[in-house]
Amino acid sequence: MSDPATGPGCVIAGGGPGGMVLAYLLGRAGVPVTLLEAHRDFDREFRGDSLHPYTLELLDQLGLAGELLALPHHKARYFRFHTPAGTITTADYGQIPTRFNYVALMRQAQFLDFLAARIESLPRCQVRTGCRVTDLVREPDGRISGVRYRDSTGHHDLPAALVVAADGRFSKLRRLADLPVRSLGATTDLLWFTVPRRDSDPPEAGVDVFFGRDHYVGLLTGTAGWQVGYTLPKGGYAAAREAGVEPIRRAVAALVPWLADRVAHLTDMAQTTLLSVDISRVERWWRPGLLLIGDAAHVISPVGGNGILMAVQDAVTAANRLTPALSSGRAVPDAVLAAIQAERQSAIHQVQSDQVRLERRAAEARESGRPIAPPALLRVVTAIPGVRRRAAAANAYGPTPPHLEVPALVKSNRDDWKALSDKAQGTALTRLADVADTVADRSVLVGYSRAGYRLRRHSWPADDPRRDALAGRTALVTGASSGIGMAAAAGLARLGARVVLVVRDEDRGNQARNRILRQVPRAELVVARCDVADLDDVTRFAAEARAQWPTVDLLVHNAGVLPAKRQESRQGHEITLATHVLGPMLLTERLRPALAASADARVVFVSSGGMYTQSVPAGDVDYRQGRFRGAVAYARTKRLQVAFTTRLAARYARDGIAVHAMHPGWADTPGITNSLPIFRRITKPLLRDATEGADTIVWLAATQPPPPSGRFWHDRRERPAHYLPGRHDNAEHVHRAWLHCSEAARLNTSQNG
Numbered sequence: 001m002s003d004p005a006t007g008p009g010c011v012i013a014g015g016g017p018g019g020m021v022l023a024y025l026l027g028r029a030g031v032p033v034t035l036l037e038a039h040r041d042f043d044r045e046f047r048g049d050s051l052h053p054y055t056l057e058l059l060d061q062l063g064l065a066g067e068l069l070a071l072p073h074h075k076a077r078y079f080r081f082h083t084p085a086g087t088i089t090t091a092d093y094g095q096i097p098t099r100f101n102y103v104a105l106m107r108q109a110q111f112l113d114f115l116a117a118r119i120e121s122l123p124r125c126q127v128r129t130g131c132r133v134t135d136l137v138r139e140p141d142g143r144i145s146g147v148r149y150r151d152s153t154g155h156h157d158l159p160a161a162l163v164v165a166a167d168g169r170f171s172k173l174r175r176l177a178d179l180p181v182r183s184l185g186a187t188t189d190l191l192w193f194t195v196p197r198r199d200s201d202p203p204e205a206g207v208d209v210f211f212g213r214d215h216y217v218g219l220l221t222g223t224a225g226w227q228v229g230y231t232l233p234k235g236g237y238a239a240a241r242e243a244g245v246e247p248i249r250r251a252v253a254a255l256v257p258w259l260a261d262r263v264a265h266l267t268d269m270a271q272t273t274l275l276s277v278d279i280s281r282v283e284r285w286w287r288p289g290l291l292l293i294g295d296a297a298h299v300i301s302p303v304g305g306n307g308i309l310m311a312v313q314d315a316v317t318a319a320n321r322l323t324p325a326l327s328s329g330r331a332v333p334d335a336v337l338a339a340i341q342a343e344r345q346s347a348i349h350q351v352q353s354d355q356v357r358l359e360r361r362a363a364e365a366r367e368s369g370r371p372i373a374p375p376a377l378l379r380v381v382t383a384i385p386g387v388r389r390r391a392a393a394a395n396a397y398g399p400t401p402p403h404l405e406v407p408a409l410v411k412s413n414r415d416d417w418k419a420l421s422d423k424a425q426g427t428a429l430t431r432l433a434d435v436a437d438t439v440a441d442r443s444v445l446v447g448y449s450r451a452g453y454r455l456r457r458h459s460w461p462a463d464d465p466r467r468d469a470l471a472g473r474t475a476l477v478t479g480a481s482s483g484i485g486m487a488a489a490a491g492l493a494r495l496g497a498r499v500v501l502v503v504r505d506e507d508r509g510n511q512a513r514n515r516i517l518r519q520v521p522r523a524e525l526v527v528a529r530c531d532v533a534d535l536d537d538v539t540r541f542a543a544e545a546r547a548q549w550p551t552v553d554l555l556v557h558n559a560g561v562l563p564a565k566r567q568e569s570r571q572g573h574e575i576t577l578a579t580h581v582l583g584p585m586l587l588t589e590r591l592r593p594a595l596a597a598s599a600d601a602r603v604v605f606v607s608s609g610g611m612y613t614q615s616v617p618a619g620d621v622d623y624r625q626g627r628f629r630g631a632v633a634y635a636r637t638k639r640l641q642v643a644f645t646t647r648l649a650a651r652y653a654r655d656g657i658a659v660h661a662m663h664p665g666w667a668d669t670p671g672i673t674n675s676l677p678i679f680r681r682i683t684k685p686l687l688r689d690a691t692e693g694a695d696t697i698v699w700l701a702a703t704q705p706p707p708p709s710g711r712f713w714h715d716r717r718e719r720p721a722h723y724l725p726g727r728h729d730n731a732e733h734v735h736r737a738w739l740h741c742s743e744a745a746r747l748n749t750s751q752n753g
């Protein structure tokens, strides 16, 4: 049975810390999420209660820390080793420069209940308990496209744009996906149990380890009492159960004398929880359509108590990278899944290799009959100023803590923005602005002019791209040597992108580069020559571009021509068709692998408001018949760009590449001056400047969450593709034009074509 409630969002299997944090983050970013948890509630055996400073800061960023910390918890400020020679404080969280300079020890069930309630309050998000995932649903090509789960009413299928396996160390989904686990070897097991607190107990909580001859005891304070961890050699549980609780009571009382008066509370081995210590990981965290996070991807030992921290950090990295694709309803490209693993695995490897070293040390001590003890030098080292702080910080944040990309997640979705703007401006005012915007748009003269831009600017929602929104991204802009192309390149560079100015004339490209550098001195700009009307040159350029930039995040098709007389490209195509349609189609196709490698690839076609005056021609796409008029050829090919946008969006959806078309309004650019001098003379006072014309290009390239793919935009709003009667496209004409152009542009029409 298929479940219609969720739509093609994200399905997360497993409601542990990893799955729940990811569900919340994605949900806050507007992604539909269904989390399936096998158990009926979160209240089960002890699995760790530690919330590290990283986790608390994350919750604080999300505005949740205050509420969470109002719930019962203890603050552990130290990590201490107790040996017969005395106590060594190895880490002092109190010295870390953060408001949350402690590890919060809170019942995990309470933390998970708290998150579940927050997830449930998000639109299109739900947590379903008592739902055990039993199988993966696969497409004929092997891609995972959903799960099968069992609840009290039977079996159900749930489709998903992405399935996340957060189902813990014994992950069923990992097995179903045939992702083998490699064990790195562990030599210890741990038995956990609780004993009550007393008023006379040491008031200061910490994370304490008491070293004995054959065992060590870990001690954590908790709201339900002291959580005691008692070590056993690996596989020693059967013998321990045979021996019963008495040897455990004796060992604990000897190592932690002030607990001697209550070890008698341990009366039965059934009161203990076995943690079979494991250090293991999968080599690959993903399959197409499936991602593993947390313990499902890697199990770490309890040393350092940061299994929860690692799961939470996996969730943050995953949310940062998944949000762009999932919030626009696109399938998540494999490259994004691989990137999540690549980003997280070095931290996991580092934690695990430290743990393997400690495990080996304990095993060697056991084999040689020496007491298990921390290194003798530790006392000296930890006395050096700053060492305890650094040790605490290393444990508090892990090796490479991912930063939450807050604007993407906090400025959730468009509905939220609308709500925000409604709140800020008053609903009636916002509606008025909506009406004014629409009237301006239909009146053309007002909407496309400078006045239209300025009128609308005041009613835009709060979705301006972040100042560094494009840091680390590579953008290619065609026709970037002047006008809107140059303004778009400058706008993208201002947001941190490396911009490739794709130009026909390198000298003019270099002049544009210098002009942009005067405005954006730190811009990273490269000039590259390509005549987009010449398909052979496009093929050459695309190959070189792919070699130089294996990942391309943004491709802006801006190059345009408006010839007075009919001209043909080198391949014999009418020149506006070649420049506006065929070249861009071929360039996108040839750059497809580089775009697919981006976590958030966007292609923008810079069309024209002039396209409203034309419909897709019934044939003769190359404009061979009738009197040739440059403005008509221009408008027809700009119409084709808009008509093809939905097809191109569908074609590239699988690779996670979004395709947008926009029109800049009437902007005062050299193109207008040269091609339409009379129009310019009459309208000059009304024309926008190039930066105003390029505004929507930059916004489409950088705003978060990504605007939905396959639409037509003007002044940061989706606009209808048709206004004028008699100009609506005939589906058959569009299809024929598409076949003609995709063949001319050498697209492999067998693919989604």
Ligand SMILES: Cc1cc2nc3c(=O)[nH]c(=O)nc-3n(C[C@H](O)[C@H](O)[C@H](O)COP(=O)(O)OP(=O)(O)OC[C@H]3O[C@@H](n4cnc5c(N)ncnc54)[C@H](O)[C@@H]3O)c2cc1C
Residues within 6 Å of the ligand: 013, 014, 015, 016, 017, 018, 019, 020, 036, 037, 038, 039, 046, 047, 048, 049, 050, 131, 132, 133, 134, 166, 167, 168, 169, 171, 172, 173, 192, 273, 274, 275, 293, 294, 295, 296, 302, 305, 306, 307, 308, 309, 311
């Ligand atoms: C006894 C013990 C003590 C620990 N102590 C600590 C500690 O002090 N500090 C620390 O940081 N870490 C500790 N850990 C480790 C910590 O629990 C994990 O690293 C952390 O919980 C991993 O989070 P997760 O979300 O990846 O997976 P889990 O927390 O394991 O969550 C997985 C969830 O998936 C559910 N599930 C499983 N199969 C299915 C299925 N087929 N369908 C649907 N749901 C499913 C499970 O019921 C579970 O709720 C301890 C672990 C154990 C076992």
